[in-house]
């Protein structure tokens with residue numbers, strides 16, 4: 226079968242705040258940062274230690290009989306376990322206690338206290354573990370949005386999705402493959418909301434998703450201690466190559482009032498984008514007053530207008546800076562520090 230070309234994610238070493246803000250963040254491309262100090266978690270977070278310090282507080286987890294989680298057909302269930310029991314089960318391949326099958330897979334995406342209102346914060350939900358993890362100071366404290374535990378069974382694959390905030394995904398233990406796609410490839414990913422319907426990215430159903438191979442595939446394998454910068458809107462798909470513990474930190478890359486206030490997961494479209502999408506729906510509804518051939522005509526003209534006004538690579542779209550090495554011009558509202 227035809228294969229997507231794999232482009233490695235660029236690797237950077239000796240990255241400090243200045244380097245990140247000057248050379249990495251403004252490019253709006255993913256970057257693998259090696260050797261950033263993540264704190265004592267790298268040595269300390271053994272299974273026994275995690276179980277002891279994380280305690281027996283309840284966590285809500287995803288459980289599935291197969292490693293590839295499918296949001297479309299919901300092939301997983303949500304269950305609750307004490308954290309120490311969850312970590313034990315996620316680390317083993319066969320379980321004596323289980324919900325669905327003795328080789329079921331587990332995934333934790335930690336949540337805030339009040340799931341619907343509060344973003345996850347390791348300092349609040351896991352204070353005894355949070356002290357071992359040093360959040361890199363690559364953004365101002367008031368830009369911080371959430372810090373999230375990502376703990377997966379070996380083999381677990383999380384579907385391709387985007388978030389609306391900038392993200393540093395830290396791999397603390399275990400290895401993880403991450404595949405990324407640019408926001409400019411959104412139309413090749415067959416989106417359903419913030420997720421791609423193409424679940425099997427390694428062997429996609431090309432009858433259903435013929436344009437998927439047009440998306441440029443970026444790929445890297447995170448080793449313990451690695452930090453992956455995932456710019457807002459970049460699609461990512463993760464596969465745990467081993468049982469692994471990670472933490473990701475989201476921060477507000479745009480001004481605070483650009484974001485939806487009810488956004489505990491960091492994946493709700495910015496307020497202006499949501500308003501624009503609603504306006505588009507109204508415009509499409511208005512076109513329904515016309516016969517099909519007129520709708521076709523005006524629909525095409527609307528597409529052209531949208532392209533002219535919004536595409537970064539369109540001749541008339543506003544460009545602030547062009548860099549042959551970057552996919553997008555720097556955004557005018559990128560905070561310098």
Ligand SMILES: O=C(O)CCC(=O)C(=O)O
Nearest residue numbers: 375383392394463471473
């Ligand atoms: O590492 C994972 O399991 C998923 C990470 C992720 O989706 C994120 O950081 O937004």
